Amino acid sequence: MGSEQTTLVLIIPPHLQKRGRLIPSHHPIITATLAGVAKQAGARVFVMDMGVSGLNTEDVLEHLQFIKPDWVGLIPFEYRREMPIQPSLDLVEICRITLPTVRFGLLNCPLHSEESKEAVRNGDLDFAVFGDSEAFVYQVCTSQQWTGAGLYLSVDGHVQEYPPIQQVDWNLVKVPAWELFNLSRYVPSAHRYRKAPVLPMFASRSCPFGCDFCPHMLYHSSDTHSLRPVEDIVNEIQTLQRKFGVRSIEFYDPTFGVRRDHVLALCEALKKLETPIEWTCFSRTDLWDQALLEQLHQAGCRSILFGVESGNPEVLARTQKGIQLSQTEQFVSWCREIGIDTVASFIVGLPLETPERIVETIEFAKRLNPTYAQFHQARAFFEHEDWQSLGTVSGSWEETSASLNGLAYVPNGFTQTEIVQWLLKAYWQFYGRPQKVGELASTIRAWSDIKRLGKGVKQISSHFVVL
Template sequence: MAMNGNGRIDVLIVNPPSPDGHIYIRDVCRWGRRSRERMIWPQTSLAYLAAMVPDEMSVEIIDAIAEQMTWREFEARVRDKRPSFYVSYVTGTTFDIDARGIQVAKQEGAMTIAVGTHPSAVPRNTLELIPDLDVVIRHEPELTFREVLDRTRAGRPLTGCKGTAIRDDRGEIAVHEDRPLLENLDDLPIPKQHLLPLDRYRMPFIGKRYVWLLTNRGCPYRCTYCFEGVIWGKSVRYRSAESIIQEIEYLARHDVHKVVFLADLFTFDRQGVLRLCDLILAKGLKLKWACNSRVDTIDREMATKMKQAGCWLIALGLESGSQSVLDACKKDAKIEKAAETVAMLHQLGIRTWGYFIIGLPGETEATIRETIDFAKTLPLDIALFHVAVPYAGTEFYFQAVANGWLNTN
């Protein structure tokens, strides 16, 4: 990407390096967990931000996780680019190294901007702990990011800019009101995924050179541990099948034929899923794809059509084998339905990936054993067990603070 006339790049958007050599998953709607399955997460969210940069500005993405950069390599790259705007994830688990990157960019004269679930949930605290950070973009980032760019380039202050928290010229912090969420995801541009190191991304079963492809945002359910609502809210907003097809065709032009549909509830809009599958089949698109689903938002007819259209794997949030634990975390799901759905998908030849969480409120040694035993009865292709974490902004977080389970100091 060409530099501007001052030898600087205008906008540098980064996924900073690992703090300890392990692979970490950062995203606008993820919390920076360690990837024990060694999946390298495509940075589609950063590609969306890159697409919001005006055409006359230069923009580059550095995915230091995918490129397995050391800190020294990453620092040298940032200093070489000397960006005017530096946009970075900040997560709780990688906070220190994320802050170091912001410090380096500030030394090079950049306006520094943080995105992600952690700064969205605790913007004031994030600005207090990172003195070199200028702006936090909260929740849905695209329109806010564009306004930050436009205001700054026009010499206008960010005072009152919806969806931001800022440090003003006097060093005082202001947290502004939320920006209304996008009603129609078709209004977003196609993300500039060609700026990503596409050959570096990998996932179990799907292999290399795949990306995420956004289909909807938001979740109406009330699971106490989930951070989906922290960023996207409770209302589910959709992207049309026609818009999704446009991006599939764009990706094919860049030799990408494997995607995971980016939506925690891909199957929530039944008619939308069937319409998308019909278009994939009608256009003869050679696409291998996966998605996420609840166990109670998919049926045999839908799954059959999905498989015909190229679906090879469905990830399911099963969470626990204990009904009492599911009820305590407001999952609103039944153990029996989980077993029925996994069995149905297995019969259809669709691989399944089950997510489980150990340590949710109400968990005991006995319920942990229930979960392990339950997982072993299911014909899953992958079972991934996470330790429960009270992420900032979730109901579980406030429950942990109120009960003294979490030291917020």
């Protein structure tokens, strides 16, 4: 450890807000994990989640003047809150006037984020760190040497660059420092848990699949898919149970269950927990068979979210998802039999979309009848020649139907308003069926279930406030 204690502040920059709050406000697991690494490395760490806490630039500046940090890391690519970097640059510009000796930069930048590099070259930032940033934070906090993995640094006008990590080093990933956050400000997705408190964690990083609409590379941008040791996962769960009384875990892995042996080992370990835990995950429907799903259920899995994307085979095939609709039907039927809730995610307005194909998607959703369905507008996260020729990428981050991430994509033959109307129609046709209303009503066992379902309705309606 270095002789002097480092003081750092991690800031999640202001995001676009709807009615003053992001709903749902996903727990900022990237920032919390980096804070955990810094704490373990002996640093003094402070965090500010501006949008969720309602802090403005003046508030942040006041706090920084009081804390007197050595450096400030901004995280505009927090989990499911990918944002343009301009709000970060605006904040840095103002803070630097009062705090000229503090280094300001971005952490966890996606590997392709040229604009982050440009901001360093232009002198708008002192540094940017590309890829998963635990190794960098650990290095700076322990040795105070600014040479860590993924660092892009400007020193006296000269740029120095260090290669990003290819694969996360799980030894460096510590339990997220959730104690630094006001956890009451975060709202997990209402349909994805039954017992609160709920906190997220990762059992793996990155994803070996290549669906062309998917932003998973943005928030954990190291290239290689990597599985976390089972012992570490269990240790973290036990710590979260002890420190925060968690009763449910949301695995935020882009694709949970990529390797069967890892899932089986994890299930065995979870079954042995002294205090059982309920959990949910995101996955693909083609990774599972009935026996494996039974293991998941016995180990506490209560819900799986998966992407169907489109009910039209042609639209689906173009995404390179590589899943057949029949596989999804089989998966949902197994889950229903076993007692695992299913959350099917659909995208409305992918390239090649037509009104008839959207109707096909809605009809497929109704026929599939997962426990819950969610419908999103297609989002542009990357430049795709294909997408550009088959539609238009909106320039506005505010045109959103789901969360605040990505730029809205409007396929040829549609307007933005029409896409939003189709989304409303999809929700209404799926949830407005007497069968569905009855099914959801039958799941109500306690007042907490009514509150949770009420939150779900509020979350869906919040998607449409831009109308």
